Amino acid sequence: MTEDAKPALVENMVLLRREDFEELLDCAAERGAERCLAHLGLENGSAARDIRELRDLLDAWRDARRTAWQTFVKVLTTGLLAALLVGAAIKFKLMGGSQ
Template identity: 85%
Template sequence: MTDSEKPAFVENMLLLRKEDFDELLAHAAERGAERVLSHLGLENGHAARDIRELRDLLDAWRDARRTAWQTFVRVLTTGLLAALLIGAAIKLKLMGGPQ
């Protein structure tokens, strides 16, 4: 008897062929996946497209957040450099203030 012909022992003492057991597991996994998709509201056949759109939205949010931080750092750096230049100009009396 080969491995594929040997019966699999299951909890309720039934003897199943390996192919039958694999088919049962595949069917149970498919039903479980369908229940999860239904629970998430993605059961209408457009789940792949919806998940792709959600991922795109999440990527866009991450890009926007990264860009906001980069902009903040650039504005802060530019402000500090401008303040240093104005301070140096005042110290060197290049601004035309009181002599």
Template identity: 50%
Template sequence: MSARGNGAVLAQLLAQEQARGGDMAVLRAIAEEAGELGATRALTRLGLADEGAAGDVAELRELLKAWRTAKSSAWRASVAWVVRMVWALLLVGLAVKLGFGEWVK
């Protein structure tokens, strides 16, 4: 279910409870506390509940960015070398076809 779908369900549940006579402010506070509790539990399970978690995530993002940059650079370098080899082979073939091989002997 999408985040927007979850919000719609929550809004519908809050509206139903308000229609039954529930106080909207209390209901919103309960929903907010439940959301915070769920988020805290999820972060704890992921090992991201401590003070250094934000720095760890930032460091992981930098590492991932560096990996993507290195991978991209490696691909570009590989393609450049292949292109250079093709041009070199083309020039050698052209030289042989035009008889420049005889000049070397």
């Protein structure tokens, strides 16, 4: 390189203080987050409410699924116990079957 090229390079370099650099990074991060939210369709002011509603809906789905499994297990258990009782009643001739 010639010496004429060096000053031009130094003139185009930007020197930032640490605080300025951190502020620049914060600004870039905020802009990136805003773009991401806009891409997801959550750019308006009701994004937080929408996300809360989605979480509530997901929690309700999980509760319904858990309740359905619990109900299935209870029905199965009750059916098995009823079958055992009917079998025991037949075995001990408590139901008035043929002698």
